[in-house]
Amino acid sequence: GENVEQHPSTLSVQEGDSAVIKCTYSDSASNYFPWYKQELGKRPQLIIDIRSNVGEKKDQRIAVTLNKTAKHFSLHITETQPEDSAVYFCAASEGGGADGLTFGKGTHLIIQP
Amino acid sequence: DTAVSQTPKYLVTQMGNDKSIKCEQNLGHDTMYWYKQDSKKFLKIMFSYNNKELIINETVPNRFSPKSPDKAHLNLHINSLELGDSAVYFCASSPNSGRELFFGEGSRLTVL
Numbered sequence: 023g024e025n026v027e028q029h030p031s032t033l034s035v036q037e038g039d040s041a042v043i044k045c046t047y048s049d050s051a052s053n054y055f056p057w058y059k060q061e062l063g064k065r066p067q068l069i070i071d072i073r074s075n076v077g078e079k080k081d082q083r084i085a086v087t088l089n090k091t092a093k094h095f096s097l098h099i100t101e102t103q104p105e106d107s108a109v110y111f112c113a114a115s116e117g118g119g120a121d122g123l124t125f126g127k128g129t130h131l132i133i134q135p
Numbered sequence: 136d137t138a139v140s141q142t143p144k145y146l147v148t149q150m151g152n153d154k155s156i157k158c159e160q161n162l163g164h165d166t167m168y169w170y171k172q173d174s175k176k177f178l179k180i181m182f183s184y185n186n187k188e189l190i191i192n193e194t195v196p197n198r199f200s201p202k203s204p205d206k207a208h209l210n211l212h213i214n215s216l217e218l219g220d221s222a223v224y225f226c227a228s229s230p231n232s233g234r235e236l237f238f239g240e241g242s243r244l245t246v247l
Contacts, residue, residue, distance in 0.1 A: 054234065056235075058236075060176075064240070065225065065238040065239060065241060066178065066225070066238050067238070068234075068235045068236065071234060071235075109176055111178060118234075119229065119233055119234045120166070120168075120227075120233055120234055120235060120236045121166065121183060121185075122180075124180075125177070125178040125179070127175070127176070127177050128176045128177070128178070130176075
């Protein structure tokens with residue numbers, strides 16, 4: 023089965039700086055890679071996703087990059103703000119959608135004022 | 136307008152008891168899921184249910200049983216609760232051919 027490794031487990035950055043979270047996956051058949059954000063005490067919510075036929079995707083201050091050859095993908099957040107503080111999860115699936123998602127263990131992002 | 140709702144939000148019970156958590160979605164989605172989030176925040180799929188087809192994660196003990204009375208509901212029943220069952224349980228749904236998981240607010244189960 024799929025195995026998703028996520029690093030770092032905790033990331034502290036100054037407000038306004040950039041944050042990068044990295045994930046690797048094991049199954050070369052995986053073709054869908056979403057990122058979920060979970061604020062303290064809340065539900066996880068999808069913030070961005072990418073499919074394997076695309077190398078990069080951007081949405082305002084967040085971007086995701088995918089390297090299929092190396093089997094890794096990353097989340098980039100620029101100009102971080104206090105509301106970016108949360109736990110971020112990467113995930114992978116080979117079905118192209120929500121079915122069969124394997125999640126990474128999460129990264130606790132702390133934005134220092 | 137809560138899209139995916141779970142009850143109860145908090146549940147405290149003794150070891151050995153049987154309990155249920157209910158989930159309802161009003162999004163018209165075809166697939167529903169149960170996820171377990173442990174104290175280290177690790178999110179793990181337990182079940183997915185689509186058109187009466189149940190896909191079980193083989194690591195889930197058979198003390199856990201999902202029950203779906205209709206497409207909008209997927210309840211989780213747990214027999215003989217153990218300390219290690221303490222976690223937050225999230226229900227989620229997604230449309231057919233959909234990519235996004237819509238999570239409920241979670242149900243925090245504490246087994247004493």
